[in-house]
Amino acid sequence: AQSVTQPDIHITVSEGASLELRCNYSYGATPYLFWYVQSPGQGLQLLLKYFSGDTLVQGIKGFEAEFKRSQSSFNLRKPSVHWSDAAEYFCAVGDAGGGNKLTFGTGTQLKVEL
Amino acid sequence: NAGVTQTPKFRILKIGQSMTLQCAQDMNHNYMYWYRQDPGMGLKLIYYSVGAGITDKGEVPNGYNVSRSTTEDFPLRLELAAPSQTSVYFCASRAGDSGNTIYFGEGSWLTVV
Numbered sequence: 629a630q631s632v633t634q635p636d637i638h639i640t641v642s643e644g645a646s647l648e649l650r651c652n653y654s655y656g657a658t659p660y661l662f663w664y665v666q667s668p669g670q671g672l673q674l675l676l677k678y679f680s681g682d683t684l685v686q687g688i689k690g691f692e693a694e695f696k697r698s699q700s701s702f703n704l705r706k707p708s709v710h711w712s713d714a715a716e717y718f719c720a721v722g723d724a725g726g727g728n729k730l731t732f733g734t735g736t737q738l739k740v741e742l
Numbered sequence: 743n744a745g746v747t748q749t750p751k752f753r754i755l756k757i758g759q760s761m762t763l764q765c766a767q768d769m770n771h772n773y774m775y776w777y778r779q780d781p782g783m784g785l786k787l788i789y790y791s792v793g794a795g796i797t798d799k800g801e802v803p804n805g806y807n808v809s810r811s812t813t814e815d816f817p818l819r820l821e822l823a824a825p826s827q828t829s830v831y832f833c834a835s836r837a838g839d840s841g842n843t844i845y846f847g848e849g850s851w852l853t854v855v
Binding site for chain 2: 632637662664669670671672673674677718728729730731732733734735
């Protein structure tokens with residue numbers, strides 16, 4: 629069965645600092661990988677996704693993620709964090725069949741210090 | 743540009759009561775999903791549907807039922823509500839291709855007391 633691990637429950641960074649959120653997945657074939665962001669009291673918004681091709685994926689709001697098959701990782705990065713980036717971030721892996729279901733990690737709560 | 747619409751947004755239920763969470767999407771998506779989100783647990787799939795008339799269980803289906811009579815609607819029914827069902831519920835949908843984005847509703851906050 630597929631699974632996702634986000635090892636960091638909480639991360640605090642200063643505004644303007646760089647950010648890296650970790651995500652490791654377990655999946656038998658080539659995975660579909662996603663990063664979603666959730667602001668308090670809101671639904672989930674897609675930041676970026678990887679299906680195939682270039683392993684460095686660009687997303688919205690200046691985020692990017694790199695797929696590393698050898699490490700089973702899909703870490704999310706941003707060079708300079710803004711206070712508005714404070715939110716909860718979820719990594720997810722999708723299966724290619726059986727309803728294209730997503731399996732989510734437990735999330736990383738990002739706090740940005742001014 | 744409604745997308746995925748969930749109602750109600752907030753609800754308090756007494757133990758043993760029943761209710762239906764409504765979900766509608768206007769994007770003509772084949773796939774629809776119900777997830778629940780508990781603190782520190784991420785999102786867990788309750789039920790999903792690959793098209794009208796077809797539903798299947800996800801990871802945590804016990805205590806819930808769904809139906810999919812139309813492409814647009816995917817209601818989630820809670821029978822005999824229990825405190826363990828206190829959670830935030832998200833409905834989502836996607837088009838037919840494997841790689842398409844899943845769109846989420848804004849969530850329904852349910853408390854069972």
